[in-house]
């Protein structure tokens with residue numbers, strides 16, 4: 840079994856963004872992609888997210904546990920793609936541990952959690968915008984994108 844360790848940079852990114860785009864495979868082979876604001880690093884080898892409103896993702900995982908999660912910093916235009924294998928927990932120790940962590944950390948009401956999805960990561964790839972190809976520094980990219988995002992919010 841391939842073993843991937845989630846490093847500090849990955850941990851920081853996932854914690855700072857608080858948003859993963861989760862891709863699963865529908866039974867007909869077509870893709871299913873939806874955002875999960877509960878995406879967190881669970882431990883050195885796993886990401887986790889909560890199913891509160893994700894019937895499609897969970898139904899797909901019951902048939903095919905393959906999952907890919909993209910987490911991207913929209914200002915730095917960088918991120919990671921995490922490929923993994925999901926376990927969907929609806930009760931038991933792992934479910935309780937995950938729900939407890941979200942309850943303590945975010946005040947999540949356990950009654951809202953339909954299932955907790957634990958994803959063992961088997962491959963990680965860096966995502967870097969082609970905007971860097973011309974030799975732009977991270978400061979250049981941040982200077983270009985931060986005002987755009989802030990402007991969006993204040994419009």
Ligand SMILES: Cc1cc2nc3c(=O)[nH]c(=O)nc-3n(C[C@H](O)[C@H](O)[C@H](O)COP(=O)(O)O)c2cc1C
Nearest residue numbers: 871873874875876877889890891892893894895896
């Ligand atoms: C920013 C954002 C964050 C979200 N976070 C979650 C989440 O953590 N868990 C969840 O179940 N649904 C979350 N949702 C809602 C699902 O993405 C949405 O219900 C989606 O249609 C589920 O699709 P699915 O059933 O194919 O998974 C979020 C939606 C948005 C816009």
